[in-house]
Structure formats: structure tokens, C-alpha cells
Amino acid sequence: MYKNLHKWAERYFLSPNIFETLLAFLLYPLGLIYSLIIKLKFLLRHEISHDIPVISVGNLTLGGSGKTPLSIAILNEFSGGFVVLRGYKRKSKGLILVAKHGEILADVNLSGDEAMEYAKNVKNANVIVSENRSTAILKAKELGAKYVLLDDGFGKFHIKKLNILIRPKPEPKFKFCIPAGAYRYPHSFYRYADFIACEGLTHFxxxxxxxxxxxxxxxxxxxxxxxxxxxxxxxxxxxxxxxxxxxxxxxxxxxxxxxxxxxxxxxxxxxxxxxxxxxxxxxxxxxxxxxxxxxxxxxxxxx
CATH class of the missing domain: 3.40.50 (Rossmann fold)
Structure with a gap:
């Protein structure tokens, strides 16, 4: 069932047929309302500096675009970083130090799969999971981080950071926000990126x-x-x-x-x-x- 659903979603977002195109346009008003809410949230933001370099690797669309492999590459290239992420689908809550200087301190149930992937694939890994990114950044700073990398942190508009956005390949057919299209942030938000990463051009x-x-x-x-x-x-x-x-x-x-x-x-x-x-x-x-x-x-x- 999931396999069929995934195939349909991939077609709907990338190469919709005439009926799926009609559905996208019917849902467009809902996507427009969602887009306006996100834009309002962005305009009302108040950026906070944590007095430590913060880099965010994110994307505007649903689905995987290679954020984790790119983030791992950055962390392995530049030592002293702490990666901070929510720990989606983990069986725990609150702030957990998953790895420190390469020592793994939590199991995959507590950390979530992506956090454990970092812990096992970054040299001398430092990994924190937390629903509150600001709290985690301060913890990383306390533990001696040289910089903090936020996995999927673009939407944390209140945090002052370098925003790296990955442009997916291929891109969705329509530049509509969910539920009409694949964008969870308006397509126009590419203008707020400090750097747009594209596989095959900026990383390989x-x-x-x-x-x-x-x-x-x-x-x-x-x-x-x-x-x-x-x-x-x-x-x-x-x-x-x-x-x-x-x-x-x-x-x-x-x-x-x-x-x-x-x-x-x-x-x-x-x-x-x-x-x-x-x-x-x-x-x-x-x-x-x-x-x-x-x-x-x-x-x-x-x-």
C-alpha cells in the first residue's frame, strides 16, 4: 500500500496527469492560505543571536533532498561542530546528548534514526536532539562547540544563522504550497537563502x-x-x-x-x-x- 501511495505522490508532485493537475488547482486556495501564514510568521520573526556560528541545512519541499548526507560532509570537513536536530520519531522527549567527541551516549530508540546516523558517520561526533533548538544550541556552546549545525533548521526563523537551502532534483511541477503542491515553505523563500546548494554543482x-x-x-x-x-x-x-x-x-x-x-x-x-x-x-x-x-x-x- 505504501509503495503505491509513494508512487502516486511522486507523480502528483513531479509529473501530474490532467486529473492530478486539476486537483492541484482545486487545492490551490488552501495552499495559498498556508503560504500566507508562513509569510506572516516570517515577517513577525525576531532573530536571536546565540553568540556562536550557527549553520542551517534545509529545504523548502517535502521529502528527502539529501540534507543529512550534506550535513555529515560539512561536519567531517570542519571539526568542532555539534549537530542539533529534533530527533523525529524518537521514543524520548527533551534534550538528549546522543554523542560527545565520538562516544555514543544513547541508543537509537532515544535518539531517533537520523541522530544515530550522525553519531556513527561523523568523526568525533557531537550530536544533540531537542525539540527546542535554542536550548540545544546553548548546551552545545556550554560543551565547547566551535559551531552548531541545524539539521532542517530553515523554519526556525527566530534563530540567527547561515541558511543553506538544498534545491531538489528534479523540482516539483508546480510551485504550490501544501496541500496543493510539494512546498512546505513558499518557493519565493529561496531569496532568503545565504547559499543554495544543488547536487552536482555545489556538492557531489x-x-x-x-x-x-x-x-x-x-x-x-x-x-x-x-x-x-x-x-x-x-x-x-x-x-x-x-x-x-x-x-x-x-x-x-x-x-x-x-x-x-x-x-x-x-x-x-x-x-x-x-x-x-x-x-x-x-x-x-x-x-x-x-x-x-x-x-x-x-x-x-x-x-
């Missing part, structure tokens, strides 16, 4: 398969699984789940048995939730690098 990613086997099934719970389409040709099947899905061991065993598979091909975000199951795993290892222009921008901000 390469992937390879670790522990590749003959009969792999691609299993993933990321926001935009179409980003993994390049790997489908080496898999015998694929199973897509909702973003941040909490996998159960038995359902993964059933997938292995269903396809007579030799391993499950997963992303690093998926791995942090299923490595405890001791199942045959193949891993998509992703490395993102920054252009010289991008590096210089961040360097001037944090030094």
Missing part, C-alpha cells in the same frame, strides 16, 4: 555497496526512495516503507524468505535501526564532497 555524492551479494533486496525507510533507483538494477526486488519506519526483525526475515534473498540492501539511515537483528546486510555507503566555493563559504562563517 558517490556511493558503493559494502558486502554486495548475488540476490539482494533493497529495503529502505527514507523520505525519497527514488534517490536509490540506481541500485534497483542489482537487486532482485525492493520494499519501501514510510520514512523513519520502525522495522521489526520478523518482517525482515519474511522478506529474505519471500525472495530467497542473500541479503538486505539498506542505507546508513536504515542500518542504525536493524543492525541489532544480526541479519545478512549489504550497505549503501554514501560519500558527499563539497565544492571549493561551498567550503570557502562555510570556512568564512565558522572561523
Amino acid at each position: 555524492r558517490k556511493s558503493h555497496i559494502q558486502n554486495q551479494t548475488k540476490k539482494m533486496v533493497l529495503v529502505t525507510a527514507i523520505a525519497n526512495p527514488s534517490r536509490l533507483n540506481e541500485h534497483l538494477k542489482i537487486c532482485i526486488a525492493h520494499e519501501f516503507y514510510p520514512d523513519h519506519y520502525d522495522f521489526k526483525r520478523q518482517e525482515l526475515v519474511e522478506i529474505l524468505n519471500k525472495y530467497d534473498a542473500t541479503s538486505l540492501l539498506v542505507t546508513q539511515k536504515d542500518l542504525v535501526k536493524i543492525e541489532k537483528f544480526n541479519l545478512p546486510i549489504s550497505l549503501i555507503k554514501l560519500k558527499t564532497t563539497l565544492s571549493p566555493e561551498f567550503k570557502e563559504l562555510i570556512k568564512t562563517k565558522i572561523l
